[in-house]
Amino acid sequence: MKKTITLLFLALSTLCMNAFAALTQEQVIAKEKGLILFNQFKISSALPYLEIASNAGDQDSQYYLGEALRQRNRYMTADARKWYEAAASQGNLYAMVQLGRSSNDLCKTMNNCPESSPPPANWLQEARRFAEPKAEQGDAEAMYIMYEITLNRDWLERSANAGHSIAQFWMAIGDKQGEGFLLxxxxxxxxxxxxxxxxxxxxxxxxMEYAAFLYENGGDLEVARHWIKAAAEYGYEGGVTSYGAYLAHAPERFGFELDLIKGYAITSLLKELDEGRSMQSYVEEVLPEIAEKMTPQQIKEAEAFSVQWKKTHPPLSFFPDKLSR
Known part of the structure; x- marks a missing residue:
């Protein structure tokens, strides 16, 4: 099997002659734009940008292009598989895992899966061959990959204890749902x-989850407010939504001091997520509610504040899981 994978890697290298070449400035810009759009669930808009960097051999772009194509079609297409395999040929463990998972893909039900060589199970074995030695040496991300490959919660806990924030998040979710053996x-x-x-x-x-935990369990609301603000400053859609609404008291929650200008400004940022789920209906409902409490001058100040916020903060993002299902 190892020989088969090696031969496949050699064959896949012909997909991109510049597989390990550095990206040009234009290609870097395309990659960054593609990832921003992907993380905003603007899948169709992201595709042409990700294709530019993928054709230049960038494995991260190749992986996300595979993700975008699979998510857009809701199953593993031949094009999605091609880009996953291109990324996997450069050692991308996430691509290997997604290829391995394709044995349970919707395309099986539809009976139109692209031909796979090697079979999906072999990709998982290959991912494990790369990840397990790193995990045993203490690599937190490799431990998390091992959890995704095996679904053994011991790997998740080891990754969390090693400081992997995504593993820590899923440990919390698992404990909340009753997993594990805890009094x-x-x-x-x-x-x-x-x-x-x-x-x-x-x-x-x-x-955001920690802020909600504190709120629901009588914790320190000043700490909760800190984390809601921090999530918004990271560009997380859930943080921006909550921070803007709570500043404007729409509704009043967590004890935020009323600030209509900032509340309106931050809520208005969500207009950018015009392809992201039902966000526009939320903005169209809440923004006028806040505006009713404001003077024209305050709205003007809020518009200026939102422009400045965009210049000094990361782009909005839904922060989807890198290994999506």
Whole structure:
């Protein structure tokens, strides 16, 4: 099997002659734009940008192009597989895992899966061959990959204990849902500790979950407000939505001091997510509600504030899981 994979890697290298070449400035810009659009669920808009960097041999772009094509069609297409395999040929473990998972893909039900060589199970074995030695040496991300390959929660816990913020997030979710062997009075404590660790590790989804945990369990609301603001400053859609609404008291929650200008400004940023789920209906409902409480001058100040915010903060993102299902 190892020989088969090696031969496949050699064959796939012909897909992109510049597989390991550095990207030009234009290609870097295309990659960044493609990833921003992908993370905003603007899949169709992201495709041409990701294609530019993928054709230049960038494995991250190749992986996300495979993701975009699979998500757009809701199953593994021949084009999606081609780009996953191009990324996998450069050692991309995430691409290997997605190829391995394709044995359970919707295309099986539809009976139109692209031909795979090697079979999906072999890709998982190859991913494990690369990841397990790194995991055993203490690599937190490799431990998380091992969890995704094996679904063995021990790997997830090891990754979380090694500081991987995504693993910490899923440990919290698992504990919250009753997984693992914890005494009832210890489970809630564990959930809070894992969400806190993940938030401190820079995971904006965990920041919002930890804020909600504090709110629901009588915790320090000043700390909760800190994490909601931090999630918004990361560009996380959930953080921006909540921070803007709570500043404008639409509704009043978490004890935020009323600030209509900032609340309107931050909420208005969500207009950019015009392809992201039902966001526009939310903006069209909440923004006029806030505006009713404001003077024309305040709205003008809010518009200026939103322009400045965009210049000084990351682009909005839904922060989807890198290994999506």
């Amino acid at each position: 009832p009075w210890k489970r809630k404590e564990s959930v809070g500790n894992w969400f806190k660790a993940s938030a401190e590790g820079g995971n904006p989804r965990a920041m």
